[in-house]
Amino acid sequence: MRILYFSRGYSPHDYRFLSGLAGKGHQVYFLRLEENNRLQEDRLLPPAVQPVQWKKKRDGTSWLDYPAISKELRQILYEVRPDVLHAGPVQRVASLAAMTGFRPLTTMSWGSDLLKEADLNGWMRWVTRYTLQRSTVLLGDCCAVQQKAVTFGFPADRVVLFPWGVDLDHFKPADGSGLRTRLGWEGAFVLLSLRAWEPLYGVDVVVKAFIQAARQAEDLRLLLLGGGSQEEMLRKLIVQAGMTERVHFGGRVSNPKLPDFYRAADLYVSASHSDGSSVSLMEALACGKPVLASDIPGNREWITPRQEGWLFKDGDETALSAEILKAAQDRERLKRMGSSARKLAEERADWQRNLARLEYAYEKALDLAKTEKRNA
Numbered sequence: 001m002r003i004l005y006f007s008r009g010y011s012p013h014d015y016r017f018l019s020g021l022a023g024k025g026h027q028v029y030f031l032r033l034e035e036n037n038r039l040q041e042d043r044l045l046p047p048a049v050q051p052v053q054w055k056k057k058r059d060g061t062s063w064l065d066y067p068a069i070s071k072e073l074r075q076i077l078y079e080v081r082p083d084v085l086h087a088g089p090v091q092r093v094a095s096l097a098a099m100t101g102f103r104p105l106t107t108m109s110w111g112s113d114l115l116k117e118a119d120l121n122g123w124m125r126w127v128t129r130y131t132l133q134r135s136t137v138l139l140g141d142c143c144a145v146q147q148k149a150v151t152f153g154f155p156a157d158r159v160v161l162f163p164w165g166v167d168l169d170h171f172k173p174a175d176g177s178g179l180r181t182r183l184g185w186e187g188a189f190v191l192l193s194l195r196a197w198e199p200l201y202g203v204d205v206v207v208k209a210f211i212q213a214a215r216q217a218e219d220l221r222l223l224l225l226g227g228g229s230q231e232e233m234l235r236k237l238i239v240q241a242g243m244t245e246r247v248h249f250g251g252r253v254s255n256p257k258l259p260d261f262y263r264a265a266d267l268y269v270s271a272s273h274s275d276g277s278s279v280s281l282m283e284a285l286a287c288g289k290p291v292l293a294s295d296i297p298g299n300r301e302w303i304t305p306r307q308e309g310w311l312f313k314d315g316d317e318t319a320l321s322a323e324i325l326k327a328a329q330d331r332e333r334l335k336r337m338g339s340s341a342r343k344l345a346e347e348r349a350d351w352q353r354n355l356a357r358l359e360y361a362y363e364k365a366l367d368l369a370k371t372e373k374r375n376a
Contacts, residue, residue, distance in 0.1 A: 111276025
C-alpha cells in the first residue's frame with residue numbers, strides 16, 4: 001500500500017508510526033507541515049520512509065497561508081499518487097488534506113485537537129466540522145474522541161479506535177535503583193512528571209501539589225522531565241518554596257533512556273486538562289508503575305481507582321497533594337497496583353498488536369472510497 005503520512009512536525013510519535021508502517025512492508029512517504037515543531041524527534045527517518053519536500057520550508061503557518069499550501073499539496077498528491085492519505089491533527093493538518101478533495105482521507109485525531117481545540121471558538125468548530133465532513137475514516141485513540149466526533153456529525157461506524165500503544169519489551173518493570181542512587185534518593189518516595197510544560201498539561205498543578213505535600217512529608221522527591229513555555233514559572237515556584245534539593249530537572253529525555261526514569265519512580269503523576277489515550281501513561285503502566293492522574297474522560301478509560309492508581313479532580317492541586325500523601329503512606333498497595341498496571345498494558349497497550357488497527361483503518365478507508373465511487 002502506498003501511504004502519504006502527513007503530520008504537523010516530526011515527533012517521537014510520528015517516528016513510531018512511520019517505522020511501524022514501513023516495517024509492515026508499506027511504501028511510506030512522509031510530509032510535515034512545519035520544520036520546527038515543539039516536540040522534535042532527534043532520530044533520523046526510518047531508511048524505508050521517503051521524505052516529501054515542499055517548495056519552501058516553513059517554521060510556522062497561519063490560516064491565511066492555507067489556500068496556497070493546499071494548492072501545493074494537490075500537486076504533491078498528483079506526484080506521489082498514494083492509495084491512502086493519512087493526515088492529522090484535525091484542524092491544523094487534516095483540514096489542508098480535506099481542502100484538496102483527495103479520497104480516501106484517513107484523518108487522525110491526536111486527542112486534544114477534538115477534545116479541546118475544536119471548541120476554542122466558532123472558527124475552530126467550523127474547521128473541525130469541515131474536515132470531518134470530508135474525511136473517509138477517523139482514527140481516534142479513545143472513546144471520548146469518538147463521542148466528540150459524533151457531535152460534529154461524523155458517523156460513529158467510521159471511527160476506528162486505535163489507542164496507539166507502547167513497546168512492551170522496551171517499557172517493562174526492572175530495577176530502578178541506579179538512578180535513585182545517583183540522585184541520593186535511595187529511601188525517598190519519588191514522583192515522576194514528564195508532560196510538556198505547557199498550560200494544557202497541568203505541570204504547574206503537579207508542582208504546586210508536590211510543594212504542598214512535600215511540606216508534610218520529608219521523603220518526597222520529584223523527577224520533573226520535559227520543557228516548555230512555563231519553565232521560568234515552574235522553576236520560580238520551586239525556588240521560592242525552598243524545594244530545589246528535592247526536585248530533579250531532567251530535561252527532555254530520549255526514548256532509549258526513558259524507562260530508567262519510570263523505574264526510578266514510585267508513582268507517575270499527570271495533571272493534564274485534556275488527553276486521549278496518553279502514551280506516557282501507557283509507558284508508566286507498562287513499567288509497572290501506579291498512576292495518579294486527572295479525572296478526565298481519556299484517563300478514566302485506563303485507570304480504575306485503587307486498581308492501577310487513582311484519579312483526582314482536574315486542576316485541583318490540593319486534591320492532588322492529598323492523594324500523593326495517601327499513596328506515599330500505602331506503599332504495599334502500590335506494589336499490587338504495579339502488577340495490575342503491567343497486566344493492563346499487556347492487554348490494551350501493546351504497540352505491535354495495536355498497529356494492526358491502523359492498517360485496518362486504511363483498508364476500511366479504501367473500501368469506503370470504492371463504494372463511494374461506485375455509487376457516484
